[in-house]
Amino acid sequence: MVLHAGPCGASEGYAAAVSERLPAEERMAEVIAAYPPEVRAILLKVLTNRDQTQRARWIGELYADERARGFAELLIDLEEDPAARAFVVGVLREADR
Numbered sequence: 001m002v003l004h005a006g007p008c009g010a011s012e013g014y015a016a017a018v019s020e021r022l023p024a025e026e027r028m029a030e031v032i033a034a035y036p037p038e039v040r041a042i043l044l045k046v047l048t049n050r051d052q053t054q055r056a057r058w059i060g061e062l063y064a065d066e067r068a069r070g071f072a073e074l075l076i077d078l079e080e081d082p083a084a085r086a087f088v089v090g091v092l093r094e095a096d097r
Contacts, residue, residue: 025087039071044092047085055079063076
């Protein structure tokens with residue numbers, strides 16, 4: 001899977017939303033809703049993968065691509081905060097219903 005292909009072609013508004021550092025819960029749902037469906041799918045796949053090594057590899061791929069660095073930083077923040085990660089997974093699952 002090539003993760004860096006999804007969010008890299010994003011617009012400036014998308015990049016600005018991604019680069020925000022873990023907004024409050026009320027804003028997090030708005031930020032996630034602004035992502036295109038394919039980006040939400042990538043985010044959900046990374047966050048729900050049980051293999052920590054694989055998650056780290058995918059995040060590293062994103063971080064290496066300057067165009068996706070903000071997205072990778074969001075994923076890093078979520079890796080470091082299990083409660084925020086669980087919240088975002090819930091929001092992503094709800095958004096895709």
